Amino acid sequence: MTELAVNLGGLQMKNPVTTASGTFGFGPEYAPFVDLNKLGAIVVKGITLKPRKGNPTPRIAETPAGILNCIGLQNPGVDYFIEKSLPYLRQYDTPVIVNIAGNSLEDYAEVTRRLSAAEGVAALEVNISCPNVKEGGMIFGTSCTMASEVIGVVRQNTRLPVIAKLSPNVTDIVEIARGVAEAGADALALINTLLGMKIDVYSRKPVLGNIMGGLSGPAIRPVAVRIVWQVAQAVQLPILGMGGIMTAEDALEFILAGATAIAVGTANFINPRATVDILEGIKQYMEKYGVKDINELVGAAWN
Amino acid sequence: MSFCGIAEVVINQKVGPEHYLMRILAPELTRLAKPGQFVHVRCSSVLDPLLRRPISLHGIDYERGTVSLLYQVVGRGTQLLSEMKPGAEIDIMGPLGKGFSIPDRANRVLVIGGGIGVAPLFPLVQALKRYKIKQTVLLGARSADFVVGADQLASLEVRVEVSTDDGSLGYKGFVTDLAEKHVKLNKPDYFFACGPNPMLKQLLKITRKFGLAGQVSLEERMGCGVGACLACVCKIKVASGRCSVAGVNEGAPIDFEYKKVCTDGPVFAASEVILDD
Incomplete structure (x- = not known):
């Protein structure tokens, strides 16, 4: 028997496979394709205090082995989420990680309080790294002081495990990781999208409605693996690794680099069963190479 | 419910200057299909182009279990699609979306x-x-x-x-x-x-x-x-x-x-x- 259970900063998961926020909706979207009970956790779309309309279209553009998106945190707001989306998710024996975002520290505090009081939230993933909103989002995550302040505020308002989702669009991500660790984060989610853009040479205009967007998909995987590698060795927090994971081998690369768990994002769009296929592939790898416990592989590439 | 899996290309022929007609044998998918819905297809098995392409259902043959797609080549994805030969396997999801509904008042x-x-x-x-x-x-x-x-x-x-x-x-x-x-x-x-x-x-x-x-x-x-x-x-x-x-x-x-x-x-x-x- 292979042991797949992991613990992500206090969040006990039956296996390391989760979904990247914003790529898996609130769960029911993929239920026709995936048994949601099989997932290690479900990370839902980013939630803000008030509903958000999101950005104008086009919101997505394809790039070599990747996509740019500028959704802009469209979501129905925390109260709607608690009332309408959580009851559905509670049917499943899978922990729900809620991704939260805000325009101000008070927003983060209030969303944290409301979600912590709701039944069926297992952990909070704090989005301080969305590249697609004018206020908040990435601006919190690219300054070490502000990132720490946000995490501190969330920490003060919840007993749930707090996962800080960091932006790769910084000079020194290790410094920010250290900052949020000191501020009370229980785990780190690495990485959010890389800021990018695409220009249509025929119309001579940017393709995306919001001009710039976040790059995801296999194109960013080497960057994400490098960041997990660096941060995991510098900071004593478990890491939820993500960035272009399409296959079990990709997922294992993150685990070997130091991630305790992984999130499947863009791959869901191409293969709606990507999460469970990856989980199955990890099991097969472990059986084939005699790995008894997945935790043996975490950071195993370091020496 | 939607189907997601591999189906067989039966026909893929040029029907206009940039237009192709592809017929796909996919009984499970066809059975569920309604006018106005679409399918999401992969144009290649590699990672570039990465995304599926949404293409509306042009024909639904419930008896033969086939759907047909009428599409225009507008970029690399549809170009690759147009190069698929009869007998080829195609990764297809669908039917997706809400189609047309015909109200009683429409005469x-x-x-x-x-x-x-x-x-x-x-x-x-x-x-x-x-x-x-x-x-x-x-x-x-x-x-x-x-x-x-x-x-x-x-x-x-x-x-x-x-x-x-x-x-x-x-x-x-x-x-x-x-x-x-x-x-x-x-x-x-x-x-x-x-x-x-x-x-x-x-x-x-x-x-x-x-x-x-x-x-x-x-x-x-x-x-x-x-x-x-x-x-x-x-x-x-x-x-x-x-x-x-x-x-x-x-x-x-x-x-x-x-x-x-x-x-x-x-x-x-x-x-x-x-x-x-």
Whole structure:
């Protein structure tokens, strides 16, 4: 028997496979394709205090082995989420990680309080790294002081495990990781999208409605693996690794680099069963190479 | 429910200057398919191009268990699709989205297709015919060789009128001009349309002016196809905003919300959509 259970900063998961926020909706979207009970956790779309309309279209553009998106945190707001989306998710024996975002520290505090009081939230993933909103989002995550302040505020308002989702669009991500660790984060989610853009040479205009967007998909995987590698060795927090994971081998690369768990994002769009296929592939790898416990592989590439 | 898996390409042939018709053997998918829905297909098995391509159902053959796609080559994805040979395996998801619904009040129907927008209208026209609803189909294209499917429609014995921008076939001008004439003259009581946004925008002006209700099928750059990623949204009027059939919306901005083309649509009530320039 292979042991797949992991613990992500206090969040006990039956296996390391989760979904990247914003790529898996609130769960029911993929239920026709995936048994949601099989997932290690479900990370839902980013939630803000008030509903958000999101950005104008086009919101997505394809790039070599990747996509740019500028959704802009469209979501129905925390109260709607608690009332309408959580009851559905509670049917499943899978922990729900809620991704939260805000325009101000008070927003983060209030969303944290409301979600912590709701039944069926297992952990909070704090989005301080969305590249697609004018206020908040990435601006919190690219300054070490502000990132720490946000995490501190969330920490003060919840007993749930707090996962800080960091932006790769910084000079020194290790410094920010250290900052949020000191501020009370229980785990780190690495990485959010890389800021990018695409220009249509025929119309001579940017393709995306919001001009710039976040790059995801296999194109960013080497960057994400490098960041997990660096941060995991510098900071004593478990890491939820993500960035272009399409296959079990990709997922294992993150685990070997130091991630305790992984999130499947863009791959869901191409293969709606990507999460469970990856989980199955990890099991097969472990059986084939005699790995008894997945935790043996975490950071195993370091020496 | 939706199917997701491998199906077999039965036919993939060139039917226009940039147009192809692909028939796919996928009984499980076909069984669930309705007019106006779409499938999400992979154009290659490698990672570039990465995303699936949403393509509307042009034909649904419940007896043979096949669906057909009429598509135009517009980029690398559709180029790769056009190179698939009969017998090839295709990774296909569907049927997806909410298709056309035929209301009881529709008795004299106008069906308008612009460019490749004619594709999803065929199963609708067949359904209208089955229900013995009187219909006229208007097809618009840039020139005669870009008019696809007119013969196929004629074989269904429905009235078809064609317009081309350059006048090389049928009426010279936009299909929306034809539509306006038809609305004035024949007073249809319902319409269905699919085509490029500028065409739909002009069409909505006309139908709103004449108080003609209908449904439009929209297109937007799509990610997941299942309502998760929120990429393919369109503006839909919210209930609190004044919803004017007459279309005199100038002045006060109408409040809107973004709805998902993939799962809330692609077919929407014409009265609720807001099309930007």
